[in-house]
Structure formats: structure tokens, C-alpha cells
Amino acid sequence: MKRRKFIKDSVVGASAFTIVPGSILAKPGRVAPSDKLDIAVIGAGGRGNAHWSGAKESGRANIVALVDVDDKRAANAYRSNPKAKRLKDYRKLENIQDEFDAVMVATPDHTHGVIGMAMMDMGKHAYIEKPLAHDIYEVRQLTEKAAEKNLVTQMGNHGSSGDGIREICEWVWAGMIGDVTEAYCWTNRPVWPQGKPAPTGASPIPDTLDWDLWQGPVPFNHYSPQYLPFKWRGWWDYGTGALGDMGCHIIDPVFKALKLGYPTEVTSSNTTVWVDDFVEADFEKSCPPSSVSHLRFPEREGMPAVKLHWYDGGLMPSFPEGIDPNEKLGNWDGGILLVGDKGMLSAGCYGLNPKLHYPNGNPNMNKPKPSLDRVEDGMDGHMKQWIVACLDGGETSSPLSYAGPLSETVLMGNLGIRSYQMKQLQEGKTPTSWAPYDYPGRKRLLWDGKNMKVTNFDPANQFVRREYRDGWSLT
Incomplete structure (x- = not known):
């Protein structure tokens, strides 16, 4: 056999x-x-x-x-x-x-x-x-x-596979910070260029690279060193921006500890980059330099509805009251903060170094004994x-x-970001006057997770499933 x-x-x-x-x-x-x-x-x-x-x-x-x-x-x-x-x-x-x-x-x-x-x-x-x-x-x-x-x-x-995410789950499930209704996540990414005009013209393709094969299902673009190596993360054709890069790391402990599933809505906003007086850069191809997304999740498994807030590009939530103002939250890559009705829990990216915070004093709660199996070598054993x-x-x-479902939640944030980027571009308009702009992306996008559909703003659904170029298929 x-x-x-x-x-x-x-x-x-x-x-x-x-x-x-x-x-x-x-x-x-x-x-x-x-x-x-x-x-x-x-x-x-x-x-x-x-x-x-x-x-x-x-x-x-x-x-x-x-x-x-x-x-x-x-x-x-x-x-x-x-x-x-x-x-x-x-x-x-x-x-x-x-x-x-x-x-x-x-x-x-x-x-x-x-x-x-x-x-x-x-x-x-x-x-x-x-x-x-x-x-x-x-x-x-x-x-x-x-x-x-x-x-x-x-x-x-x-x-x-780290110990940190297991500790966070055990502490939350033991009620150490009470009912959690707000979760904050942030990262310093991108650490590559974003918010740039798309490359124009064709650059020489390296002899060692099969550029056509590298592009795979994406509509053909001419080769540019602005795409490779690593910089592809900042272009919507190839990457998923700061949220796609780090969201599955940073949101992971929140998603698991709060037993989240599909979100019900998202609202996003992005940095505006100006190329001239009152003329905005065209973000059709490039991810923004920074963005904020707010996702809502319904009640589930005895837990209350919760709002998850995402920040990237160096943006951060406001510093919470009740925590030592000299304390540093998170780590270099980013972090999380869970806000419950009894206390707060913070951790760095990957769920590292979780900490409990009690604004009204330590209630002398004993941390629960470990109940989740640990992975040999932790993160290194993944x-x-x-x-x-x-x-x-x-x-x-x-x-x-x-x-x-975790990845879908991350990409739901990107759907909100890309919908916000559309602005008037979807109508073929260019902002050239003092007239108020119409920003359809500012809407609360209502999400039917089971059927993968935005129910109140159909143009956003183009980002749920992209079109492949001829010769490529998912099946």
C-alpha cells in the first residue's frame, strides 16, 4: 500500500x-x-x-x-x-x-x-x-x-499554539474580567509602502522569475519592483494589507476567547493621501497607509454582543482609564485589550504576556488552573x-x-476598508471642487455571514469574490 x-x-x-x-x-x-x-x-x-x-x-x-x-x-x-x-x-x-x-x-x-x-x-x-x-x-x-x-x-x-492564547481563554471563561463587550486590536503594520499610485509601464523581469505564473489568477499587470519581493502585501491585487498580514495573529486570541463567529456588520475608515490641493490619491490598487475598522458580533454561547475595533498603520485606541498611565500595552507588533464589566485584559501580538487590569482594585480573584492542553514548544511547535x-x-x-471563520472576519474588515476607498471613484467622478463628497463607504455594511453577502450596499459585494483571469479557476 x-x-x-x-x-x-x-x-x-x-x-x-x-x-x-x-x-x-x-x-x-x-x-x-x-x-x-x-x-x-x-x-x-x-x-x-x-x-x-x-x-x-x-x-x-x-x-x-x-x-x-x-x-x-x-x-x-x-x-x-x-x-x-x-x-x-x-x-x-x-x-x-x-x-x-x-x-x-x-x-x-x-x-x-x-x-x-x-x-x-x-x-x-x-x-x-x-x-x-x-x-x-x-x-x-x-x-x-x-x-x-x-x-x-x-x-x-x-x-x-502559544501558552498566551490559552491563558487568555481560561481567564475570560472563568469570568475574571466579567462580560466582555468591547475588544480593541492594533498593529504597527504596514512596514512596507502603502498608499501609492499604481506602477506604470513595464520594468525588466528578472531572468530567474516566471512573472506570469507568479501572478496566477490575477488580471495581468506589468512587472514592477514595487511589487516584489515583500511589497506585494500593499497592493490589493496580490496582498491583503496590514489587516490581512497581522489580523489572524492579533485577533486570534479575541476570536477564540470570546467564541466569535461571523460578524453582523462593519464600518471602516482610512487615511486620506493628497497629491495636490483638494485632490486625493487614487487608492484603487493600493491599500491605505492606515485604517480603522469596527465590527459587531451578536450574542453567542451565553456571552453578550461585542464590538471589535481594529487599528493599523500606527493608529491606536485611546488609553484606557484605570490602567497605570506609564504602562505599555501590547508589544512592537501590536496588541489587544478586552474590556469587561469587572476588569480588563491586555496582551501583545500572538497573545503574548497577557495581563489583568482592575481599575477599582484587585478583587483578589484566583487565576484558574490550566484547563487547556499546552502545545509542546508552544508557538515554536505549531x-x-x-x-x-x-x-x-x-x-x-x-x-x-x-x-x-477567523480569516473571514479579517477579510470582512478589508471589505469595509475597500468599500470606504471607493468613494466617488465607483461613479467615475473626480473631486475637483469644494462640493461635499459622497462617501458611500461610510455606511454601516450589514453582513449576512451564512450567505456571504452585504445586504444594504450591493457595490461592496464585488470584494466578496473576485474574478479570475482566463485559464484559472478555484475548482
């Missing part, structure tokens, strides 16, 4: 993953089927370096294939894994699908959807970087596919946890069943 089929058949129809112990099937001089997971890493350069190196350090994985559209970016991966097969086009993995069991996807946001769907359609377990995909529809399709195929999945929000779950069974910290 091929190893791929052995692993696949072992999980079909079961909610808990049970693998036959390796000692039963092992033969002298041969690795047992359940001892090593054969992995293909897609997007082997850049962030992918952490994926293949983390998988190897787990001691439970083989890197059998490396996929990257840029030989220069992938050079370190190739050099460090000389036995792995090298491919530029992930679609060619279909030709060797019997040789690997799982994939790790570390490409830019705009190709997560098509790659993740193609691999899970083959029955491959998947570790996909955050956010799960570029738009809400793609995320929903990936989530449903993982459930349909009964696959072991994990999103790359490694803070979800990848290994997924690999072990693929081989031996067990849960992951951020399976798509959880990471999907």
Missing part, C-alpha cells in the same frame, strides 16, 4: 485521526509508514524557508518537493534540500502526487486559494499561511473542502503539531474549521 493512500484511508469517515502504529507495518531497514510525513513546500523561498526548515526540525518529516516561481528566491531551499524535486508550477505536483502526503503553502495571499484547493482536492493534508486566502469566498471554499475531504489542516498563525496530527492523530490549534 502506498504511504499516501495509507494515510488518506486511515482518516476517511473519522473525526479523530487514528493511524496504525508504525511498529506493526515496519520492515527491517525501512522507515515505517507512520514515522515520516512526505511534504511538498509551495513557495519555497521567502517565508517558505521557515516552513521546510521547521518541518525538518520536527524530526517527523521529509521534504520531497520544492515549488517556487523564482529560482533566486528559492536558492537556499534548493541548496539545503538537494534530494527534493524542484518545480516552478505547483500544478505539476499532480504528476508526482503519489510521492507526497501533505503540502505547506507559503506563497503570497493571492494564490493561497487556487493552490490550497488543488492540493486538498488531491486529498493532501494542508498547512496554509495566513490569511487562508485573498477573499471571503475563497476562504469559505477551502474550509468546506477540508471538511469534505476530512483532512488535517493548520493555518500559519503560530500564536494559536508546525510540528500539524505534522504529528497528520501521522499519529490528534488536534491542531488552528484547523480550517476554526481558521476559516
